[in-house]
Amino acid sequence: MKKSTTVASRRQEQLNQRLDPGWQPCTSTPVLAGGSICYEMSDRVTATRFGGLGLVVQLVDHLGLAAIIDERLHLLKQHRPYHESDHVLNLAYNIVVGGNCPEDLESRRNDVAYMNALGARRIPDPTTARDFLPRFQEEDIEILMEVLNELRSHVWQRKPVESRKLALLDVDGTIAATTSECIEGADFHHDGRYGYGPLVVSLANSQEVLYVMNRSANRPSHEGSVKWLDKGISWARNSGFEAVRLRGDTDFSLTGNFDRWDKEGVQFVFGIDANPSFVEKAKGLEDSAWRRLRRRPKKLTKAPRLRRRNLKKDKVWERGYKNYRLEKEEIAEITYQPARARGRGIYRMVILRKHLNVEKGQQKLDAEIRYFFYVTNVPKTELAAAEVVFESNARCHQENLIEQLKNGVQAMRMPSGNFFANWAYMVIGALAWSLKAWLGLILPKSTGARSLLRMEYRRFIEEVISVPAQILWTGRRLVYRLLNLSLWWELLLEGSIWIRKQPRRRHCFV
Secondary structure, rough: HHHHHHHHHHHHHHHHOOOOOOOOOOOOOOOOOOOOOOOOOOOOOOOOOOOHHHHHHHHHHOOHHHHHHHHHOOOOOOOOOOHHHHHHHHHHHHHHHOOOOOHHHHHHHHOOHHHHOOOOOOOHHHHHHHHHHHHHHHHHHHHHHHHHHHHHHHHHHOOHHHHHHHEEEEEEOOOOOOOOOOOOOOOOOOOOOOOEOEEEEOOOOOOOOEEOOOEOOOOOOOOOOOHHHHHHHHHHHHHHOOOEEEEEHHHHHOOHHHOOOOOHHEEEEEEEEHHHHHHHHHHHOOOHHHHOOEEEEEEEEOOOOOOOOOHHHHHHOOOOOOEEEEEEEEEEEEEEEOOOOOOOOOOEEEEEEEEEEEOOOEEEEEOOOEEEEHHHHHHOOOOHHHHHHHHHHHOOOOHHHHHHHHHHHOOOOOOOOOOHHHHHHHHHHHHHHHHHHHHHHOOHHHOHHHHHHHHHHEEEEEEEOOOOOEEEEEEEEEEEEEEOOOOHHHHHHHHHHHHHHHHOOOOOOO
């Protein structure tokens, strides 16, 4: 480690010299001059552009993921030569190194250094991987998700108690559109898109996906959500969290479950539709019931910059489009007794009133008032009315997570024509995302690993995984010898040493 640190420091110094802004000579030729280039094939040395993959493989081995998958998941009658864990991890590693679909496995299996980096003689080809996915049925997919959540529990149980005070479970549905006309179980969404409508239950504390359920795009957003929310609640309690709070938009304010969740000690903050009866109640409140809502100022890590001119606003003004400008926000609170709740419990309803100025060019139209409603069972001593609004707004981070699953991880590409195969691929994609989060949770803070939790997946691949490295066996060890300086070289070196010192956990779950 000392030698590696010295080499890295020397290379960093050389890089700083090359990037010195004071070097600005007048030159007669372009800086990008190229040179006399020729190609040669290395005889002994093999190298890969995925040097950061070794840290992920170490983490998988440390958690005993392969062993528990093979113990719980039984899809193959014979292992010739691949096991269930080989197929699952093969697809997951392909995503970790930036693969967009199973077809990218063909490049991986023709990359000797990549297979050496995994300690494998060979890996399944795209056809074999595609044949494996349709073997999944609904119960097999649930088993795989529970396996991953057991490992997730192990990761969180190693965290300090203060980090497990409250588990925030977010739920939302999305649309995974496809252009395939022969995909099983797909249907039309109300906006015309064709494909699936996955349901995602995630842990907001670390932006991890707990459960993902595949559905047709024409199904309601909340359909089947109660089952997976209950599973999420059970997971959080088994993982040592002291309290659980559910968050969702108006589609998930399932009032028939409020009393049961409240009786079980589960907190919730949901948006609720602004139906006419609610609006009438809000309009009937006295002026004294309303208080000004002041948003929290944004935290600035750098000195503020001058804002550029809003060119879009200029176009709206020039063309006479309607422009809604927020003047102020006010909040009030009333009690709410759901008609569908069996125990007829009484909950808090927070009302947000937005005053909007409507403009059309230089002309000011009549002002407009819009109402938004939130229902919660969290007591006022824990969440004031304004904080209920902020808590519900914070759920929007899950939209970023879903966007990462779609366009970063590419977990919702639907590579198969089989409904359950596509569901299984989404779960494996969620595993690839979770591996990044687990590195951020397990590795010591001194390595800078906490930054991985909020890092976009494509940035994770480019900066942490895509590091050139020589792969060699020496002293009965598989060595990743980094060939270039990386922004995250300390994370790779120190993180690898830290994991290697920890006892391996194999067959650690009964």
